[in-house]
């Protein structure tokens with residue numbers, strides 16, 4: 001089955017689950033998605049996934065399927081294929097996803113955390129194409145990372161390599177969801193950007209941001225849009241977050257000396273509004289010979305990333 005033409009990709013998210021059937025060139029042949037029945041417990045979600053997998057497989061001989069790739073938020077054990085309580089999937093305590101799929105479909109199954117799987121997808125099909133050493137960073141609700149080193153995914157000892165969002169960039173900084181303080185994620189994620197705007201709301205009454213949202217409801221999206229319309233305060237808040245992102249990337253670059261860093265959602269939406277201050281921080285905090293070979297670019301795959309991520313688990317060998 002190793003050279004069978006088709007691959008099943010399964011994406012398990014907190015709000016949405018999706019299944020695709022694809023070929024080895026990443027062409028999607030069938031696709032199903034549903035809102036995640038997360039509140040009904042893991043058994044209900046696995047049942048959803050089984051049903052969607054059956055639907056995308058309809059009419060396909062199992063002997064023509066190379067395997068099933070499953071992408072899910074961590075923490076997880078990729079070797080044993082077990083998911084351990086991701087923050088967006090309450091009650092998933094040691095769910096043996098690999099074993100469940102293998103028993104149900106008789107197809108070999110691989111499990112990978114979503115940031116790593118998306119790194120593989122951007123490397124093969126997106127903004128990381130042609131690189132040997134690439135760092136992918138999600139930049140949205142959280143800041144996750146995936147490392148491609150010497151052309152291969154680097155997972156670390158227990159699947160925790162690349163957690164750049166939880167490197168410390170500010171001593172005694174804001175509390176982070178992980179329990180530490182001053183993590184990159186606590187200063188530059190979407191919710192952190194919104195929190196910073198809220199903190200400064202009284203000092204910026206004239207900002208366009210507050211014509212679009214109250215301090216209670218403001219999101220990073222409001223701030224990006226106001227910045228795009230030229231709002232000085234919104235640009236300041238974004239640029240501050242981007243500066244921390246630049247420091248985080250400088251630290252990674254000093255350690256790994258990559259040729260490209262590919263950045264997710266906020267870089268895709270805000271473009272130069274964040275990339276410019278980010279590069280300025282990089283110029284201060286990374287050696288010239290390190291940053292001289294480094295490109296920092298937005299991700300390319302957009303909505304296709306989730307479909308391709310799980311597929312890529314069967315394309316790396």
Ligand SMILES: [Zn+2]
Nearest residue numbers: 166176178183
């Ligand atoms: Zn943290």
